[in-house]
Amino acid sequence: MKPEKIRRILQEERPDMVEIPVKPPKSANMAADVDERAASEATWAAKRDRVTPKPDLTEGVSTEAINEMFAPRELGAGLGGADAAGADAPAATTRADRDDDSPGIVRAAKRHPKGARYAGDAADTGEPTESGAGVKDFIVDDKRGIIGSQG
């Protein structure tokens, strides 16, 4: 997605925020400085089927009833996961025509006056800084708009 579009979506949906330019390092250096790498979700899914079934510990209430209670229907939709509780929920609206194959991420901070009651997301000059507590990244999708945010 083009940066201009990301900026426009941010301004439309979160006018209380101001974009902060990001200067990422030249390399993520992903191979170094970690103890281990993550397994795929497929490895997790395979393991889920092999574990010993958990006992139903709740007296008088079945696992099925609990799954029903915590199904995501009240939230509006089932969203393509493999969780059995949501398997029969209606499909969510999906985008048919994306102008890119990926959403973007934009970093932003509050447009707010300086004050001790608020997070340290602004330098003494009032200019936002990249790493303050009040700085948030937003995941922006070209058709849905802002779909998620830090915190």
Next chain:
Amino acid sequence: MEAARALFEGPVSAGTTGRGDGQSLLFVTDRARLAANIGRPATDEALSRIPALGGVLLEGPAAQLFDRTRQRVQRDQSIAGIVLLGGVDVVPSRILLTVPLNMQASPSVQAIAARERDRLQVWSDDRYGDRDDDGVPEIAVSRIPDGKDGALMLRALRRASAQPLLARVKGIRNSRRPFADLVYSKLDRSGRMLQSESEVAGLPPYPLQSSSLYVMLHGHWREGNLFRGEDEDGYPEAFRNTEIPDPAPAVVFSGCCYGALVATQAARDAAPDTVHASRVPQDSIALTFLARGANAFVGCTAIHYSPDKSPFTYLGEPMHRYFWREITSGQPPARALLNAKRAYAAGIPHLPDSGEELRLIEHKILRQFTCLGLGW
């Protein structure tokens, strides 16, 4: 609905171990380092309580504990849970790059990891419970950080009280996290979450006395002693560690960034294979909850992401909902988290037709949630 109503009238017991007959907890620590933090008498007292908790002790030099634990659980199938005793300076935690191996070669993924503020790296203890070394834990792992406070350690080494975990639930969220209301409504059908916005003069403190607490606020590793809300002007304080009641809720689930960070550093700033400093209750909401009697504080070791668009069933929400579902079904917190992780992993990505960013963030959410406290 009748079943649900009956459920909240008290059949779920905090005293239920959920481990089954003949299964035990493996407590892991470096006795010398623990004693250096909390003193010899408190260490001896803590370790003497392990048999009464149905546990066995594995001790040794910190640098060897990971390998020794793996060897032990590989040959002992009776171990149902692992409890790490001490901060990350006593029992090392692991720095995990949460990008799945099959995505790491992608240039776009590397670019995302480079710009993400936590670099998609988290602290994780899950590998202690990975019996078959495939990167996925079979055994629930929890950690009681010592906080350089013997009283904290001794208090945390108690089972939760006999009161039902869900007898008196409370929740608090920031005003821009409406998805949390929908999770909370499954726990407390007649109540509503408190909102941390500066609409009422004199708040905080909020009333946090409860049997279980659900928290969806902003956190930051630089200010681990407080959580923040959000309003149109900024991020007002919601509450800080000094306002946590005693006794604290038995179970706390937090979707706050860095809420369960035990190390003083974020994972992205820490080097592997070195001794890392650990937090104390004065600089940690989580440790203060434990010091005041919480059985479990479940939360994040890096940056959390929340869904902003209806139907809100992606990013952090499924993990929250699955955890409370497991608690509702009677699972102890440590196992509830492991079961929630399994369910969450199977659903990635939880938002169809979404890009690599969302999938990467959901992998980070999967790995960063951890259980502090005994959890059983």
